[in-house]
Amino acid sequence: MQTTERPIGIFDSGIGGLSVVKEVQRVLPAERLVYFGDTARLPYGTKSKETVVRFSREIVRFLLQFRVKAIVVACHTASSFSLAALQREFDLPIVGVVHPGAEEALRTTRTGRIGILGTRSTIQSGSYQREIKRLNPRTKIFSQSCPLFVPLVEEGHLMDAIAYQVAEKYLRPLKRLHVDTVLLGCTHYPLLKRVIHDVLGEGVRLVDSSHETAEHLKRLLEKDRLVSLNGHPSRRCQFYVSDEPNRFSKVGSVLLRGRIHSVKKVSL
Ligand code: DGL
Secondary structure: OOHHHOOOEEEEEEOOOOHHHHHHHHHOOOOEEEEOOOOOOOOOOOOOHHHHHHHHHHHHHHHOOOOOEEEEEOHHHHHHHHHHHHHHHOOOOEEHHHHHHHHHHHHHOOOEEEEEEHHEEEEEEOOOHHHHHHHHOOEEEEEEOOHHHHHHOOOOOOHHHHHHHHHHHHHHHHOOOOOOOOEEHHHHHHHHHHHHHHHHHOOOOEEHHHHHHHHHHHHHHOOOOOOOOOOOOOOOEEEEEEHHHHHHHHHHHHHHHOOOOOEEEEEO
């Protein structure tokens, strides 16, 4: 098979990376995709760098079995901890979500005061803080880890009183710091967008890196002449998970606004 016609691999710790799948399908509709959600080992956001790098390596090796032409690390924690190692170790284009998210936040802010929300691991890694400062050293960055947001989403508390209460606790300090842009630095957080928006108020713009990540991937494929030339039936994606597939299939169908035909369980 010609390199251009090979699929693109996308992975996350679970279901959150489907927001990136959705954008890649929109921006690159002719591409075939293979998605892996590490549902057996989620959450990544509470784990050490060493563990997340090991998991990420195993997933890349799994995706390479499909002869993927490029890989998207659609998880902020895995991008923060393992992107550099993966890019060093594997000989194919690998993109993460941190650089595109940082660029989008800088394009959005007017005052240069940016808040970053993420898992404990993402915030502790300092990845966003470093990337934003590298791109614009004059920016003021305020970060906040939100460890209860992932379990809230997993349990379906997307807009109820519990979600508002937790969001108030995490976001109150940011409100006092007068940020004008808040980056949702975790693939689960866009699902709490409504609540986060309500708590932060009208004046604060929320940035989600999935669209910019898809655009970044497109530019990279164009540069390396890897864009599919033949065109495949649109929205073709194979899904794999490391734990029971039914829940993924159900929630995933809602996120992608369509049926996910088959989700297979595999062990790495
Ligand atoms: N997917 C992870 C991220 O984007 C969040 C969920 C987890 O902790 O595994 O950081």
